[in-house]
Amino acid sequence: xxxxxxxxxxxxxxxxDLSLIGKARTEGLLELAVHDLRxxxxxxxxTVDDTPYGGGAGMVMKPEPWAQSLTxxxxxxxxxxxSRPTLIVPSPAGEVFNQSLxxxxxxxxxxxxxxxxxxxxxxxxxxxxxxxxxVRPVSLGDYVLNGGEVAVLAMVExxxxxxxxxxxxxxxxxxxxxxxxxxxxPVYTKPSSWRERDVPDVLLSGNHGKIAKFRKELQLRxxxxxxxxxxxxxxVSNFSKTEKNVLWELGYAVVNGRAVRREDS
Numbered sequence: 001x002x003x004x005x006x007x008x009x010x011x012x013x014x015x016x017d018l019s020l021i022g023k024a025r026t027e028g029l030l031e032l033a034v035h036d037l038r039x040x041x042x043x044x045x046x047t048v049d050d051t052p053y054g055g056g057a058g059m060v061m062k063p064e065p066w067a068q069s070l071t072x073x074x075x076x077x078x079x080x081x082x083s084r085p086t087l088i089v090p091s092p093a094g095e096v097f098n099q100s101l102x103x104x105x106x107x108x109x110x111x112x113x114x115x116x117x118x119x120x121x122x123x124x125x126x127x128x129x130x131x132x133x134x135v136r137p138v139s140l141g142d143y144v145l146n147g148g149e150v151a152v153l154a155m156v157e158x159x160x161x162x163x164x165x166x167x168x169x170x171x172x173x174x175x176x177x178x179x180x181x182x183x184x185x186p187v188y189t190k191p192s193s194w195r196e197r198d199v200p201d202v203l204l205s206g207n208h209g210k211i212a213k214f215r216k217e218l219q220l221r222x223x224x225x226x227x228x229x230x231x232x233x234x235x236v237s238n239f240s241k242t243e244k245n246v247l248w249e250l251g252y253a254v255v256n257g258r259a260v261r262r263e264d265s
Contacts, residue, residue, distance in 0.1 A: 001030045001031070001106070001108070001109060001110070001111070001160075001163055002030070002031040002032070002033075002077075002078055002109065002110045002111070003030065003031065003032040003033070003111050003112075003113070003156055003160070004032075004033050004034075004035065004073045004110075004111075004112045004113070005032070005033070005034045005035065005112075005113045005115065005152055005156075006034075006035045006037050006066070006069050006070070006073070006112070006113070006114050006115060007034065007035070007036070007037060007115035007147075007148070007149055007152075008036070008037045008038055008048055008115075008117060009115075009147070009149060010034045010035070010036045012115075012147075012149040012153075013034045013149060013152065013153065015153060016032055016034075016153065016156060016157075020157075020160075020161060020166055020167065021156065021157055021160045021161070021166070024160060024163065024165070024166045027165075029163055029164075029165050029166055030160055030163055030166070032156070035069055035073070037065050037066070037069055038065070040064075040065040040066075040068040040069045040072075041065050042064075047062070048061055048062055048065055048117075049061050049062060049117070049118050050062055052119060056119070057119075058118050058119035059118040059119060060118060060119050060120060060121070060122055061116060061117060061118060061120065061121045061122060061125075062122065063121075063122040063124050063125045063128070066114065066121060066122075066125045066129075067125065067128060067129075070087070070112070070114070070125075070129055070132070070133070071132070073085075073112055074112075074132040074133065077110050078109055078110055079109050079110050083109075084132060084133050084134050085108075085109070085110035085111065085112055085132075085133055085134070086105065086108050086110070086111050086112065086133065086134045086135075086136060087112045087113075087114060087129055087133035087134065087135045087136065088105075088111060088112065088113045088114070088136055088137075088138050088152075088155065089113075089114045089116065089121065089126060089135065089136070089137045089138065089148070090113070090114075090115065090116065090137075090138060090139070090140070090145075090148030090151035090152060090155075091116065091120065091137040091138070091139060091148075092139050092142070092143070092144050093137060093139070094136070094137030094138040094139040095136070095137070095138055095139065096138075096139050096140075096141065097138050097139065097140055097141075097151075097154075097155060097158075099158070101138070102155070102158040102159050102162060103162060105155075105159050106159050106160075106162035106163060111159070112133065113148070113152045113155070113156070114148065115147055115148035115149050115152055116147065116148050117146070117147040117148070138151075138155070139151075140154060140155075180219075181230060181233070181234050181235070182219040182220065182222075182223045182230065182234070183219060183222045183223045183226060183227060183230070184219065184222075185215040185216075185218040185219045185222070186218060186222070188200075188203060192204060200214065202214045213242060216243060217242075217243070217246050220243065220246050220247065220250065221246070221250065224250045224251075224252075231247075231250075231252065231259050232259070232261075234258070234259055235257055235258070236254055236257060236258065236259050237257030239254070247259050248262075251263075
């Protein structure tokens with residue numbers, strides 16, 4: 001897989017040389033290039049922004065430097081003829097990035113990230129780019145950042161770790177938060193007793209069936225407490241009787257394969 005990132009602060013992406021993503025780049029599991037948008041400007045001040053039409057606060061990123069950078073990247077794209085790379089534009093006005101989208105994007109051959117700044121990128125760039133790219137504005141959540149670089153760091157790490165070989169133990173990808181629609185269960189390590197707090201006995205039992213059941217119950221309880229919105233969209237049609245009983249205790253009834261708050265059922 002190949003990642004290209006365009007930014008006016010290319011040094012902001014330096015953390016991508018570290019940890020598992022940096023190691024994956026070194027081992028050739030993924031390619032990543034960072035491009036300085038200012039290198040595509042034509043004036044001596046390397047200007048990338050201008051005032052917005054229609055008035056308003058802030059500045060807007062000029063379209064021409066973006067067009068030139070994205071043209072060069074598309075020309076070198078590894079995707080097959082007739083296909084288009086995917087252009088991710090971090091934006092609070094985009095679809096929300098989640099684990100499901102990370103898995104979807106990890107199947108792509110070439111992802112390009114456009115890091116906007118100021119009030120954003122001239123909208124015509126997104127319209128124009130659709131001829132050469134699949135354009136997807138994406139948001140990390142319902143808040144605003146100073147620029148797209150922080151979002152790109154998060155997305156590249158979330159997507160990159162799903163590429164085969166990047167994470168040493170692929171089983172760890174299965175048992176983490178959001179992989180099954182629930183938050184991950186609590187984890188413990190040695191010593192078994194620490195500052196008058198003990199690891200739950202079942203985890204020391206060696207009974208893998210009981211441990212799996214215990215962890216699933218903790219997942220349900222943690223998700224209901226911290227992210228009840230995830231319970232509302234959870235498919236529970238294949239839940240065991242024990243798991244359905246836990247949901248009932250937490251205030252949910254199972255109706256047509258969904259967990260419904262009992263006061264609403």
